[in-house]
Amino acid sequence: xxxxxxxxxxxxxxxxxxxxxxxxxxxxxxxxxxxxxxxxxxxxxxxxxxxxxxxxxxxxxxxxxxxxxxxxxxxxxxxxxxxxxxxxxxxxxxxxxxxxxxxxxxxxxxxxxxxxxxxxxxxxxxxxxxxxxxxxxxxxxxxxxxxxxxxxxxxxxxxxxxxxxxxxxxxxxxxxxxxxxxxxxxxxxxxxxxxxxxxxxxxxxxxxxxxxxxxxxxxxxxxxxxxxxxxxxxxxxxxxxxxxxxxxxxxxxxxxxxxxxxxxxxxxxxxxxxxxxxxxxxxxxxxxxxxxxxxxxxxxxxxxxxxxxxxxxxxxxxxxxxxxxxxxxxxxxxxxxxxxxxxxxxxxxxxxxxxxxxxxxxxxxxxxxxxxxxxxxxxxxxxxxxxxxxxxxxxxxxxxxxxxxxxxxxxxxxxxxxxxxxxxxxxxxxxxxxxxxxxxxxxxxxxxxxxxxxxxxxxxxxxxxx
Numbered sequence: 001x002x003x004x005x006x007x008x009x010x011x012x013x014x015x016x017x018x019x020x021x022x023x024x025x026x027x028x029x030x031x032x033x034x035x036x037x038x039x040x041x042x043x044x045x046x047x048x049x050x051x052x053x054x055x056x057x058x059x060x061x062x063x064x065x066x067x068x069x070x071x072x073x074x075x076x077x078x079x080x081x082x083x084x085x086x087x088x089x090x091x092x093x094x095x096x097x098x099x100x101x102x103x104x105x106x107x108x109x110x111x112x113x114x115x116x117x118x119x120x121x122x123x124x125x126x127x128x129x130x131x132x133x134x135x136x137x138x139x140x141x142x143x144x145x146x147x148x149x150x151x152x153x154x155x156x157x158x159x160x161x162x163x164x165x166x167x168x169x170x171x172x173x174x175x176x177x178x179x180x181x182x183x184x185x186x187x188x189x190x191x192x193x194x195x196x197x198x199x200x201x202x203x204x205x206x207x208x209x210x211x212x213x214x215x216x217x218x219x220x221x222x223x224x225x226x227x228x229x230x231x232x233x234x235x236x237x238x239x240x241x242x243x244x245x246x247x248x249x250x251x252x253x254x255x256x257x258x259x260x261x262x263x264x265x266x267x268x269x270x271x272x273x274x275x276x277x278x279x280x281x282x283x284x285x286x287x288x289x290x291x292x293x294x295x296x297x298x299x300x301x302x303x304x305x306x307x308x309x310x311x312x313x314x315x316x317x318x319x320x321x322x323x324x325x326x327x328x329x330x331x332x333x334x335x336x337x338x339x340x341x342x343x344x345x346x347x348x349x350x351x352x353x354x355x356x357x358x359x360x361x362x363x364x365x366x367x368x369x370x371x372x373x374x375x376x377x378x379x380x381x382x383x384x385x386x387x388x389x390x391x392x393x394x395x396x397x398x399x400x401x402x403x404x405x406x407x408x409x410x411x412x413x414x415x416x417x418x419x420x421x422x423x424x425x426x427x428x429x430x431x432x433x434x435x436x437x438x439x440x441x442x443x444x445x446x447x448x449x450x451x452x453x454x455x456x457x458x459x460x461x462x463x464x465x466x
């Protein structure tokens with residue numbers, strides 16, 4: 001028995017992550033790899049599931065950072081999601097390689113990895129649609145497997161702000177697809193600041209909005225967000241750090257894209273997309289990264305494609321340190337949740353507000369900005385900040401807002417930060433942010449025997465050698 005335990009100990013804990021090969025790992029192999037990395041690197045990794053696919057496959061996320069199990073005040077949350085469309089598969093490979101690269105770099109005390117993991121909590125979901133992947137084939141453009149097991153395109157199944165503005169009926173959350181519900185729950189659990197979802201079939205960095213109401217957001221054929229300058233910057237960071245994306249005309253069967261970036265709506269409109277949902281309701285700036293002309297590239301091309309994307313993937317994570325971060329404190333010096341933190345000239349459909357730690361994060365390019373902070377029972381606070389460029393230092397500018405209680409009755413009606421922006425119709429009740437769960441782990445806690453046995457065994461083995 002002891003020899004078996006020693007063998008499993010060596011396999012699960014001491015096997016180096018460098019054994020990761022360039023091929024299309026199936027869902028079981030991805031699970032085994034993530035379990036191995038988590039067991040081998042407990043100080044900087046935490047493996048959790050955000051839920052299950054229609055067919056009951058776990059949607060695994062690996063968190064990496066100095067405090068991988070839970071949020072740390074001042075450390076921004078970042079995420080990458082791949083394989084939302086089951087037949088767009090390069091993202092699965094790239095995110096596994098990224099995990100391998102980050103862990104190996106940290107173990108080897110390489111500066112780039114230490115700086116990222118010391119300053120950022122990185123969440124990686126290698127496959128959002130494992131059922132679709134199981135059904136996919138290797139055709140370059142028209143293969144099956146795009147949708148989930150129910151035949152639904154997951155990138156058309158999220159609540160849509162513009163449909164709400166048009167008073168169009170929307171699905172109740174419980175009637176949405178399992179994978180979409182899992183991501184919605186995930187966004188309520190973690191206060192993500194920046195994100196990207198990886199697709200295939202083109203080579204371009206696409207940014208919100210993907211949809212429009214035909215209103216003031218339409219500018220020159222694009223559906224423009226209040227943070228358009230930041231989104232364009234983020235897209236160009238990925239495009240110009242990529243080996244060829246910035247050239248804009250690499251894919252023979254795709255239209256050219258100036259500098260390798262595009263506004264989503266200007267490319268083609270879509271309702272119910274994930275990146276608009278992240279931005280409008282979760283105050284997380286998300287891009288859609290189309291990373292390969294072919295949806296299912298030949299295996300022999302995978303090492304070169306990793307090389308082409310590696311610098312971009314790392315540079316994009318670093319952009320989570322743009323702008324300003326800090327906390328809002330009430331008149332008693334206590335950090336407060338749901339204080340509205342607005343930037344003049346950036347009128348969001350759902351106002352950005354502090355999380356349960358009293359924290360706010362605003363991704364902004366360098367410059368002077370006027371901030372207005374609103375919280376019930378307190379004076380409205382307006383301050384002007386000069387914001388430097390943070391990514392080079394792996395930290396956004398830190399600034400705390402100290403509020404003062406209202407001591408006299410002025411007769412004026414105080415602003416109510418629980419309401420959506422009054423200049424735009426409230427898309428849905430989702431603007432009334434739900435209290436977030438305790439961060440750092442599973443949103444839903446299904447019982448699956450296999451994982452329990454494996455993680456239990458790992459814990460037992462660690463105790464034997466402790």
